[in-house]
Amino acid sequence: MPDKDIEIRIRDLNIYSMYKNKKHSHILKNINLDIPKNRLTSIIGPSGCGKTTLLKSINRLHDIQENIKVEGHVFIGDEDIYNPQRQVNEIRKMVGLIAQRPYPLPANIYDNIAFGPRLHGKRKKSELDDIVENCLKRTYLWEEVKDRLKEPAVALSIGQQQRLCIARALAVEPEVLLCDEITSALDPISSEKIESLLLSLRQDYTIVMVSHVLRQARRLSDYVVFLYFGEVVETGYASELFESPKDQRTRNYISGVMPGL
Amino acid sequence: MNKYVKESIFKVLMVISVFIVIAYLVMIVGINVVKGGIVLIKNPAVVVTAPGPKYLLGGEGGILHAILGSILMVVPSTCISCAASYLIALFLQVDYIKNKLSNKLRVVFDVLWGIPSIIYGIFILNILIITNRRGSLGAGIITLALLQMPVIVRYMDEALNSVPNGIRESAYSLGATRLETAIAATKYALPGIIAGVLMGMGRAMGDAASVIFTSGAGNSMPKGLSKSAASLPVLIFQQANSFYPSVREHAYAASFVLIFIVIILNTVSRLCSKHFQKFTLGSGK
Numbered sequence: 001m002p003d004k005d006i007e008i009r010i011r012d013l014n015i016y017s018m019y020k021n022k023k024h025s026h027i028l029k030n031i032n033l034d035i036p037k038n039r040l041t042s043i044i045g046p047s048g049c050g051k052t053t054l055l056k057s058i059n060r061l062h063d064i065q066e067n068i069k070v071e072g073h074v075f076i077g078d079e080d081i082y083n084p085q086r087q088v089n090e091i092r093k094m095v096g097l098i099a100q101r102p103y104p105l106p107a108n109i110y111d112n113i114a115f116g117p118r119l120h121g122k123r124k125k126s127e128l129d130d131i132v133e134n135c136l137k138r139t140y141l142w143e144e145v146k147d148r149l150k151e152p153a154v155a156l157s158i159g160q161q162q163r164l165c166i167a168r169a170l171a172v173e174p175e176v177l178l179c180d181e182i183t184s185a186l187d188p189i190s191s192e193k194i195e196s197l198l199l200s201l202r203q204d205y206t207i208v209m210v211s212h213v214l215r216q217a218r219r220l221s222d223y224v225v226f227l228y229f230g231e232v233v234e235t236g237y238a239s240e241l242f243e244s245p246k247d248q249r250t251r252n253y254i255s256g257v258m259p260g261l
Numbered sequence: 262m263n264k265y266v267k268e269s270i271f272k273v274l275m276v277i278s279v280f281i282v283i284a285y286l287v288m289i290v291g292i293n294v295v296k297g298g299i300v301l302i303k304n305p306a307v308v309v310t311a312p313g314p315k316y317l318l319g320g321e322g323g324i325l326h327a328i329l330g331s332i333l334m335v336v337p338s339t340c341i342s343c344a345a346s347y348l349i350a351l352f353l354q355v356d357y358i359k360n361k362l363s364n365k366l367r368v369v370f371d372v373l374w375g376i377p378s379i380i381y382g383i384f385i386l387n388i389l390i391i392t393n394r395r396g397s398l399g400a401g402i403i404t405l406a407l408l409q410m411p412v413i414v415r416y417m418d419e420a421l422n423s424v425p426n427g428i429r430e431s432a433y434s435l436g437a438t439r440l441e442t443a444i445a446a447t448k449y450a451l452p453g454i455i456a457g458v459l460m461g462m463g464r465a466m467g468d469a470a471s472v473i474f475t476s477g478a479g480n481s482m483p484k485g486l487s488k489s490a491a492s493l494p495v496l497i498f499q500q501a502n503s504f505y506p507s508v509r510e511h512a513y514a515a516s517f518v519l520i521f522i523v524i525i526l527n528t529v530s531r532l533c534s535k536h537f538q539k540f541t542l543g544s545g546k
Contacts, residue, residue, distance in 0.1 A: 089437060
């Protein structure tokens, strides 16, 4: 991959779970990975192979967890996000995270979107109004909620809540969006909406998605990373990786025969 | 035994238990409400009159001094306790310290919660003696603040702990600092936090033992922070076994007022929780 196309570089990343200050298990082993800019990258692999762990290491969410030790470097653009000199919240601002199921903040729809911009010093009402409208339009939610912005966000349907969470992440103008199986709690119609939303977002954002639905990964991704027991087995453009996987394990996983699982 | 027979037997036992609890609740509240109600109907001015000169002998005057004393002691102590408890509860969250340490601290607060209130009273009394002071409204406020702190801390802690991790992760991933995240989580936990504050307030409102030595427990209107102050539970303690029926009546009036306040606190807590629950997950449409 040419250098200018790379957004995220992961170098020698090792993640351990700790038990009584000792390294207990090695969750991610020597990850070296390049993730292309403005593309949708899927991380696939069997359950428990460290997909979510890898995803969360891209916005330093492991910092709040005890018993997790991270070694190595993750660069977004030219910046090392594990640089101790930088405030972690400024780093997280560059990287939006959308969770498996939507977690709207305990506030109304408007304040959910405005939460992030307010954290970063935007206080003017007109400015916030614009951000809220833009983000909701971007996630095709505006027409559905424009008359009830002051209603509690939890009153929305779960699919709408998930789009609200995406809108909320967009409101802080991130460069990267991390999606952790974001359609797994949704019905097929809501999933479809989210999928088409992701496809429309990838021209402006670098999207890294964890998926355990192979068909979905095949439909959506430009680039695929196959993770197996904490190791990167194979990476490649979706067409290549799904059509002609090089590694035997990838071939097995894609064709649905995974010995020992 | 047939499992359906077993089930019916247990159902009968459960119904009986519930019935017993409701029956004695009705009796406790009923007797006090009836006895206090009779006094208040006969002489409603008793709650707005200050005690007269022959207060303990003939029951001259009313119980306004105790009502005011209770309010003046409980409200400031709850405010102090809330502020301190909130900071402690935030500190107990794992975002700030290790889980192991916070669990140890939780044990400390559980023990403090379990200590009988008279011990708190003795503790402040000792400090008063050492510093050569007398029981006063201020000392009462401090005692009650200490008394309700463990209750409020543990309630707040539980409420904050029950906030789904996803809420915190959402806030963090938007670039919030630990404090900003904690405030977002607090909004989510508000129903539980309010319940805790009102539980603490209820404990302080109804406690006689801790303030019996420390607030002076006089029979005059509260005049200042360093002057003695009466309170409703202490008044009940001192007057319920009086030789004079007219003095005993004051104790019943006071218990009526106490029950009334407890019911008000409960109602307020429920209304507040309902309001804030609208915003939490799973509250439905």
